[in-house]
Amino acid sequence: MKKLVEALQTALRAAKVPPNVSAKVMSHVESTFSEYGINSLEELLRAPDWYLWLVLIKSLLSPITRMLKSEGYCHANYYIVATLITFDERFNKFVREWVKSRCKAGLDPCCSNPKCCLIS
Numbered sequence: 001m002k003k004l005v006e007a008l009q010t011a012l013r014a015a016k017v018p019p020n021v022s023a024k025v026m027s028h029v030e031s032t033f034s035e036y037g038i039n040s041l042e043e044l045l046r047a048p049d050w051y052l053w054l055v056l057i058k059s060l061l062s063p064i065t066r067m068l069k070s071e072g073y074c075h076a077n078y079y080i081v082a083t084l085i086t087f088d089e090r091f092n093k094f095v096r097e098w099v100k101s102r103c104k105a106g107l108d109p110c111c112s113n114p115k116c117c118l119i120s
Helices: 002-014 019-035 041-046 049-070 075-087 089-104
Strands: none
Touching: 002 019, 002 041, 002 075, 019 049, 041 049, 049 075, 049 089, 075 089
């Protein structure tokens, strides 16, 4: 799990998100993994698709994107999405599917802002 946490921290630094906002995001990441009892990345990657979707999209990515938007760092979503899609093939599939469906439905104002939405 350390590798994924470090990648997300790097994404937030690259997006120049202030430490107080990054701390909120990373606290959410750690609490999500704790809540689901996930102790290693290998454990998460071995999970069935429905469980990976639940953890990755519903419990991790969706709340993080809302948090970053509410804090005024919508552009950081680009970095988070880019990090997750390059992390693992299944992550890539789920994240792309989630972003496309949100944008297509008009549910995400970041979709109209190219620097905030990675998926085309």
